Amino acid sequence: MVDIDGVVPDRIERATSAAGIAELLVACAASAEHAPLTVVPIGGGTACGIANVVDRVDVAVDMSGLRGIERYNPADLTLTAHAGTTLEELQGELALHGQELPVEAPFAHRATIGGLMATAFAGPRRYGSGTLKDALIGASFVRGDGLVAKAGGMVVKNVSGFELSRFLHGSWGTLAIITSANLKVTPIPKADRTLSIPFGTTDQACDAFRQVVDGGLRPSAAEIEVSPLESMLHVRVLGTRSGVESQTSTLERALARLPQYRRDGDESKAFWRGLGESWAAGTDGTVQIVVGVRPREVPEVVAGIAGSGARPDIETLLVSPGTGTIRARFPVESIAPTEFWAAMSSLRARDSGTALVEFAPASWRRNLDVWGPPPTSITMMRAVKREFDPHGMLNRGRMMI
Amino acid sequence: MDSDQVLRALQHIVGTDYVRARPVDLLVYEYDGSVDGAVDTARPFAVVLPRSADEVAAVVKVAYDAGLPVVARGAGTGLSGGAVAQQGGIIIALTRMDRILEVNTVDRTALVEPGVINLELSEAVQHLGLFFAPDPSSQKACTVGGNVAENAGGPHCLKYGVTTNHILGLELVLPDGTVIWTDRARDGYGGLDLTSIVVGSEGMLGIVTKVLVKLTPIPASTGVYLAAFPTMDAAADVVTAIISHGTLPAALEMVDNLTIQAVEPVYHAGYPMDAGAVLLIELDGQESEVMETGLSVEELCQHGGASLVRSATDAGERARLWKGRKMALAAMGRLAPNYYLHDTVVPRTMLTKTLADVNRISDEFRLPIANVFHAGDGNLHPLMLFDRRAPGEMDRVLEASHAIIETCIGLGGTLSGEHGIGTEKRKYMPKVYSQDDLKAMAGVKRAFDPGGRFNPEKVFPKGYLCGDVLALATQFEAHAALHGIHPM
Numbered sequence: 014m015v016d017i018d019g020v021v022p023d024r025i026e027r028a029t030s031a032a033g034i035a036e037l038l039v040a041c042a043a044s045a046e047h048a049p050l051t052v053v054p055i056g057g058g059t060a061c062g063i064a065n066v067v068d069r070v071d072v073a074v075d076m077s078g079l080r081g082i083e084r085y086n087p088a089d090l091t092l093t094a095h096a097g098t099t100l101e102e103l104q105g106e107l108a109l110h111g112q113e114l115p116v117e118a119p120f121a122h123r124a125t126i127g128g129l130m131a132t133a134f135a136g137p138r139r140y141g142s143g144t145l146k147d148a149l150i151g152a153s154f155v156r157g158d159g160l161v162a163k164a165g166g167m168v169v170k171n172v173s174g175f176e177l178s179r180f181l182h183g184s185w186g187t188l189a190i191i192t193s194a195n196l197k198v199t200p201i202p203k204a205d206r207t208l209s210i211p212f213g214t215t216d217q218a219c220d221a222f223r224q225v226v227d228g229g230l231r232p233s234a235a236e237i238e239v240s241p242l243e244s245m246l247h248v249r250v251l252g253t254r255s256g257v258e259s260q261t262s263t264l265e266r267a268l269a270r271l272p273q274y275r276r277d278g279d280e281s282k283a284f285w286r287g288l289g290e291s292w293a294a295g296t297d298g299t300v301q302i303v304v305g306v307r308p309r310e311v312p313e314v315v316a317g318i319a320g321s322g323a324r325p326d327i328e329t330l331l332v333s334p335g336t337g338t339i340r341a342r343f344p345v346e347s348i349a350p351t352e353f354w355a356a357m358s359s360l361r362a363r364d365s366g367t368a369l370v371e372f373a374p375a376s377w378r379r380n381l382d383v384w385g386p387p388p389t390s391i392t393m394m395r396a397v398k399r400e401f402d403p404h405g406m407l408n409r410g411r412m413m414i
Numbered sequence: 415m416d417s418d419q420v421l422r423a424l425q426h427i428v429g430t431d432y433v434r435a436r437p438v439d440l441l442v443y444e445y446d447g448s449v450d451g452a453v454d455t456a457r458p459f460a461v462v463l464p465r466s467a468d469e470v471a472a473v474v475k476v477a478y479d480a481g482l483p484v485v486a487r488g489a490g491t492g493l494s495g496g497a498v499a500q501q502g503g504i505i506i507a508l509t510r511m512d513r514i515l516e517v518n519t520v521d522r523t524a525l526v527e528p529g530v531i532n533l534e535l536s537e538a539v540q541h542l543g544l545f546f547a548p549d550p551s552s553q554k555a556c557t558v559g560g561n562v563a564e565n566a567g568g569p570h571c572l573k574y575g576v577t578t579n580h581i582l583g584l585e586l587v588l589p590d591g592t593v594i595w596t597d598r599a600r601d602g603y604g605g606l607d608l609t610s611i612v613v614g615s616e617g618m619l620g621i622v623t624k625v626l627v628k629l630t631p632i633p634a635s636t637g638v639y640l641a642a643f644p645t646m647d648a649a650a651d652v653v654t655a656i657i658s659h660g661t662l663p664a665a666l667e668m669v670d671n672l673t674i675q676a677v678e679p680v681y682h683a684g685y686p687m688d689a690g691a692v693l694l695i696e697l698d699g700q701e702s703e704v705m706e707t708g709l710s711v712e713e714l715c716q717h718g719g720a721s722l723v724r725s726a727t728d729a730g731e732r733a734r735l736w737k738g739r740k741m742a743l744a745a746m747g748r749l750a751p752n753y754y755l756h757d758t759v760v761p762r763t764m765l766t767k768t769l770a771d772v773n774r775i776s777d778e779f780r781l782p783i784a785n786v787f788h789a790g791d792g793n794l795h796p797l798m799l800f801d802r803r804a805p806g807e808m809d810r811v812l813e814a815s816h817a818i819i820e821t822c823i824g825l826g827g828t829l830s831g832e833h834g835i836g837t838e839k840r841k842y843m844p845k846v847y848s849q850d851d852l853k854a855m856a857g858v859k860r861a862f863d864p865g866g867r868f869n870p871e872k873v874f875p876k877g878y879l880c881g882d883v884l885a886l887a888t889q890f891e892a893h894a895a896l897h898g899i900h901p902m
Contacts, residue, residue: 088658147575172576180610188606255703259700391605397611
């Protein structure tokens, strides 16, 4: 049973083709002429809880039927996948040819390509390998007004017209329902190693990360797990066997110390899957916030969160020193939603950053705009929204636009 | 507002020295780097050279009030007519906005104005061990703002990605003169990714006044390999083999025999004169990695029938090998008075077939065609050699160019890999996109620029997006809404 924040949609429509989605949206638009309507596209449902809470959902569009790889040419390293294809299914097919999509999003057995494109989810490997956006070479979609269109192509370099496929990345289902994605893929790296080094404070761990990258190391991922006891820096390197060996010695030289843990191959991969997934879902009774700033601001912002009033109850932090993403989790009873935003005011003042509630019980989120105050460019975003979804049906009331 | 009033208003904003309106001063702004004949030249009403975003915004407001089109322009090195003012109006030349405002080594970013020259940015941050990765052939002259407009590429984009992969945020002046920042969406949580839609939009959505760029660490080690092959086919097969083997070179370029004939006698790059084609393969990374992948590349070349494989690790020798590639266009003057450089992309496994078809087209239209291109990306640059003065020759060039485009699209390719559509290829857009695909793109244009005032007559096919059509569409939709007809 599909439910969105505890709301059961009035209708669930299973998508089977772009034309069918278009027909559905045109019909919805006709009733939206008379009264507002909310249409929610759903992939694997792994991101359903990241949104403002709405009272009703009129139509949920279940994308799981639009599934499978439409074409794949291993020698070209390109493929087209239907939006409802799970990441796991896609990686399985690619692995048969020694290739992969360099995106390790959490819950790969449920997360779909369309969902990953809509939400920009990518997991910790985002630092070194980027997101799905960097692999996108084209897409097909149905706009909110029912227009069926495609963008890009099957070539790896393309400047023919506007980059609509990259634009839809991270649009959270507000402009169009994505029906397929054209992706470029890469050979699977031959070696995979994760080194974990404990530090007393987050500042020290951040400094160590700087030394490591300034020393010439090119990590694929780097995260600092902060607990009351220590700040553990995890660094992952991918590449050729000799490349990974020499990167490891670069790191040991830069830090003048040996890592506490070293994980290789499948063990390294499994470690990152576990870490990514433990921060990619809400847990009962906790609120998780995510803050995005420029990397240089990380130590200061971590200190700011510590001084936000929620400090005594913060359980853990996950800090990404390379991308500037900071996640913090605290018990729901430790702070009320309004106090929370007041505490976050220093972060909201930054024009470069984002601060939002990623996971929290629906009851806690109910009277809160989880996305925080919009950027100055919101007027332009809304203008595009009106062109693509003139009746404002897609994810109405749930997202920033 | 009459013309004199407009000129006075512009002079008031940027100063009299920085408004050009005499025909003799406008002449150089009638062109860009594209070929006259493939792209029409056009004279703007005036050229303005502002110094700040505020000045740009003020000029845009004057243009808005006067109902004049606005065309942003960098160094004018574009190859598809993007910076030519097809409907006249005001050209805003951004070359005076050339300051590097901030470099941050922790974030590995630079905040620059749009008129900063591509290569000068890399040179300015070299002492920090960083560089700006997009490296179009015109990098000694072209501007970062122009790179953003065209989503420029270059040889090293194979590994490092094109311009869009290196842009984190933009300050943008919109057609009504408002100024916005677009850098919030980089993590997927800040709303729509306006940066991604503006990069490559050819100046049709806004005028970029600041660019936050990503800087890339200079690799610890670099190796360049030269491999010569008896035929282009053999070289193309090795390109496919290298890519699917799992090696990602920093650059993988092909130079054909005709090009070798042009460059080798003058630049002595060491390309064998009798080779059907040479591949230039650059590898970078940690020293051990470069050595390890170098061995596989050498093996793949030998296995693919290379008559010669040479490697260069010291900077001097690397530069010499690259010289033949980099000076190829300059050397073409030895073979013919004029050339028309094309830019198309095909899936990489179609390279052999495409090159054979290009050869056939060369024979059919009696035009020598040289090929010097980014083979690793499947990004072809067929270069047609001709003499503009010979009667009928320009027409034949345009017909051959049409045939090349048809061929590449037929093989699953696209119109442009790095030069953009501009006016040069707008008529071909319906060959790769349906009316609905174009309508989806046009929706973005209408949201940003409902009056169709920024860089008109570009990208979209003729008549598709001019002011009248936009107005008609709006009227139609208003009418439709009034009568309950869904505007589809």
